[in-house]
Each structure stands twice: as structure tokens, then as C-alpha cells.
Amino acid sequence: MIYFLLFIEFFKIGLFAIGGGLATLPFLQELIEKYHWFSSYDLINMIAISESTPGPIGINTATFVGYKTAGIIGSIIATLGIVTPSIIIIILIAHYYMKFSEHPVVRASLNGIRPVVIGLIAAAGFEVAKIALLSITQFAATGSLLKLFNFKAILLFAILLYFIIKYKKHPILYIIGAGILGIFIKF
Amino acid sequence: MKELIDLFLVFCRIGGFTFGGGYAMLPIIQKEIVEERKWATNEEVMDYYAIGQCTPGVIAVNTATFIGYKRKGIIGGIAATLGVVFPSLIIITIIATFFEHFQDYPIVQNALGGIRVAVVALITSTIVKMWKQSIKNWIGIAFFIFSFLLITFTDLSPVIMIIIGGITGTIINLNKSKKVDAK
Structure with missing residues (x-):
């Protein structure tokens, strides 16, 4: 059940956070109020670590929150949750980009x-x-x-x-x- | 299958050495994807980045999915994405288990101080290369300066900047090509 919730919540973040890793912060803040999986203090610490380790910040934070909430499987589920909307949306766009990138208006x-x-x-x-x-x-x-x-x-x-x-x-x-x-x- | 594994491994390397946001991975993408493997051109990478910036999700992941899809279709997009997130899963899990206050260690702070300087130098060289290929006239220079200044000194969203660039670019460039046609 916790795994399912984690997936859904991070799927939502992946779907609505536009503009990169730091855009996910308000959504993570919201998670604290909704589920109390971790504290605000934990979140600040997790972001600081995510910024000082290799890997995209948004993914690092998702992995960290997932781990803190439900262990190693939690970290995998949260990460898969946040990337799934990207995969779907970008594949759709990439399909049309390749079709139309030579069209004069698109080129312009x-x-x-x-x-x-x-x-x-x-x-x-x-x-x-x-x-x-x-x-x-x-x-x-x-x-x-x-x-x-x-x-x-x-x-x-x-x-x-x-x-x-x-x-x-x-x-x-x-x-x-x-x-x-x-x-x-x-x- | 070999190509899928290759996609996964290349993006593992990219994810494993990205310090900062999606822009920090551009120098490695330029080296591995554009120059060595020729899977995409600099122009295409810029387009992916623009699209990744305007669509939901982490920019680094969006760019990885895009390049993977171009290379090997849907499975390719998934392989590249799994590659770019894989190092994060391993590294963060280790740190979360063993180092509660990883970022407070002086050695980490000092290494990061050096790495940040390298990131700035690498991004500068990336900008130089992209500039040579994509800024061809004074309109391009003006677009560059406006977008740099507005993002640095105002709260304007990059999405708005990209939309403005797209619309004005369409009007100016289409008018230009009409004039050429008329001649």
C-alpha cells in the first residue's frame, strides 16, 4: 500500500513539476503535510545531500524520500514514479518532433x-x-x-x-x- | 540488445557525473552523444533541452528519454532513462544508509568546491560551441542577451522566454525567407 501511494505521489510530481529538480520542492513540502513520512528537517537535509551528490537533483531527492519512507524498494518505486510521466510525454513529443522538425514554421x-x-x-x-x-x-x-x-x-x-x-x-x-x-x- | 545496453551505460555515466541541474550534464552529452557517437547534433540537443524545460518532469530525464527514443524507439527511451537515474539510486541509497550528514564532511565540501569550478569551465566551453553553431546574426545575439538578463535578474519563467523566442523567431525567420523567395 505504501509502495502504491509512493508511486502515485511521485507520478503526480513528475507530471506537474515543470522546470527541473528544484520545481519539485513545493510538492515535497506538500507530502510532509499530507502523510508525515518525514519531517521538514529531513527534507532540508535530503536536498542538501541531493545537491552535493552526482545525479540530477530531482531524481536524487525522489530516491532519498522513497528510501526514507519505505527502504530500498521505496527508493526504486519513487524514482520510477517521477520518471514515468516524462517517458510518456517525451516519447509522444519526440515522435512529432522527428516528423515535423524540418517543417519551415517549426524550423523558424x-x-x-x-x-x-x-x-x-x-x-x-x-x-x-x-x-x-x-x-x-x-x-x-x-x-x-x-x-x-x-x-x-x-x-x-x-x-x-x-x-x-x-x-x-x-x-x-x-x-x-x-x-x-x-x-x-x-x- | 547491444545498442540498448550501450544507451543504458552511456546515460549511467552521464547521470553519475552530473553535479547540479540538467544544464550540468550538457558538457558530457556534447562529448559522448554529439562528438563521439554522433547520435544527435548540438542543435538537436538544444531543442531537446528547450522541450525538456517546457514539459513536466526532471530536465535531465526528459533529455535522456528524447535521445534514447531517437536512437532506439520507445525501448531506447526507457533504457536511457533507467541509465540516467541508476547512479542516483545506488549513491543515494548508500549515503542514506551510512552517512547521515554526508554534506557536512569537510572533504565533501572541499571536493565540491573544486568540482563546481570545473562545472563552470565545462559549461562555458559548451556555450562557446553552441554559440558558434546557433548564433548567426545580431537577432540571435539579442535573443541570447535578453534571455540571459531576464532569467538572471527577474523572476520570469524560462518557459515564457522559450515561448517568446519561438514566436518572434517564427515571425522574423519566415519574413526573411519570404524576402529571399521574392528575390
Whole structure:
């Protein structure tokens, strides 16, 4: 019964949360009020962990909530619940996309959308850059412009960008390398 | 069957090294899907991302389903999706069982500090590549700047931005091709 409920609830989240992982939060908050499967404190902790582990945040949170509520099977059920609507909706859209993506009107609108998408990706990157390359709290506390920039991190950024563009190695290499470097030199 | 297993494994790698939202997986998608396997073009990935942003569900999953479906139909979509969520299931289950306050360990925080810098550098290089292919005139540059500024400094939903881009793009591009036809 708990498995069935978990599936239905996460199916609903997958169906109604538009715009990625963080859009699922209000729905998870609602689950707390409805079922008391876990507390608000648990939720904050689960989100913090989901953000610091690999994997899409929305999936990590679903897995975590499922596990907390009903163990390993719960985590599998919650994850399957949240992806099922995506699979159905995207397969329907993909079917028509492949049929009509060469149609002049569709092409014209996609040509307008692509620069917007690059803007969205840049905006998402900028949000990470604010945390990774700047020290906004230090700047706010001291008011010194020199404190705003995390020079060590900016140097690493410049070196990495040079290597990425020049040597075209697998992105995973840079992620692992920077993670190990971060353990020894705190950024 | 071999191709389905390949789809699953590629998306396992993508899911296992995505730190952050759906945008964080784009550099790996570009490397593995676009450059090495040529399963999709950069333009198509941008379209999937736009569609994934406007439809319900986790963007990373939507993109995986899309690429899987293009490659191997419905079963392909399911294989790619299961691949992208598989690492989460394993990693989160381990952490939930053994490390109650995983994110508070200094070693985790420090590693993440480095990883975030790498993510910013990788996204920057992804943007450069996409820019070269998709921004061809001043209208594109204007669309890029507007969408970046509006998302960064206002509460406007990305969905609205994409719809605006689609409508204005249709009007401008169709007018242009009409002019070309008239000549």
C-alpha cells in the first residue's frame, strides 16, 4: 500500500513539476503535510545531500524520500514514479518532433528558440559561477572589492577552460581532477 | 540488445557525473552523444533541452528519454532513462544508509568546491560551441542577451522566454525567407 501511494505521489510530481529538480520542492513540502513520512528537517537535509551528490537533483531527492519512507524498494518505486510521466510525454513529443522538425514554421521557431536556450544555459552557469568563483558573503561582510573574487578558484577556472578547449579530453576527467584538487587546495 | 545496453551505460555515466541541474550534464552529452557517437547534433540537443524545460518532469530525464527514443524507439527511451537515474539510486541509497550528514564532511565540501569550478569551465566551453553553431546574426545575439538578463535578474519563467523566442523567431525567420523567395 505504501509502495502504491509512493508511486502515485511521485507520478503526480513528475507530471506537474515543470522546470527541473528544484520545481519539485513545493510538492515535497506538500507530502510532509499530507502523510508525515518525514519531517521538514529531513527534507532540508535530503536536498542538501541531493545537491552535493552526482545525479540530477530531482531524481536524487525522489530516491532519498522513497528510501526514507519505505527502504530500498521505496527508493526504486519513487524514482520510477517521477520518471514515468516524462517517458510518456517525451516519447509522444519526440515522435512529432522527428516528423515535423524540418517543417519551415517549426524550423523558424526552433531557430528563434536556440539562442534563448544558450541564454538559459549561460544563466544557469552564472548561478554556479557566483558560488564557485565569488565570495559574496565575504564581500558583504567587509565591503572590500578584493574580497569579492575568489582568485584561487578563478585561476583554476582559467587553467581548466584552456585545457578543455585545447585538449578536448572527456569532461569526467576534469570533474574528477578538480574534485581531487579541491580536497588538497580548498577553493 | 547491444545498442540498448550501450544507451543504458552511456546515460549511467552521464547521470553519475552530473553535479547540479540538467544544464550540468550538457558538457558530457556534447562529448559522448554529439562528438563521439554522433547520435544527435548540438542543435538537436538544444531543442531537446528547450522541450525538456517546457514539459513536466526532471530536465535531465526528459533529455535522456528524447535521445534514447531517437536512437532506439520507445525501448531506447526507457533504457536511457533507467541509465540516467541508476547512479542516483545506488549513491543515494548508500549515503542514506551510512552517512547521515554526508554534506557536512569537510572533504565533501572541499571536493565540491573544486568540482563546481570545473562545472563552470565545462559549461562555458559548451556555450562557446553552441554559440558558434546557433548564433548567426545580431537577432540571435539579442535573443541570447535578453534571455540571459531576464532569467538572471527577474523572476520570469524560462518557459515564457522559450515561448517568446519561438514566436518572434517564427515571425522574423519566415519574413526573411519570404524576402529571399521574392528575390
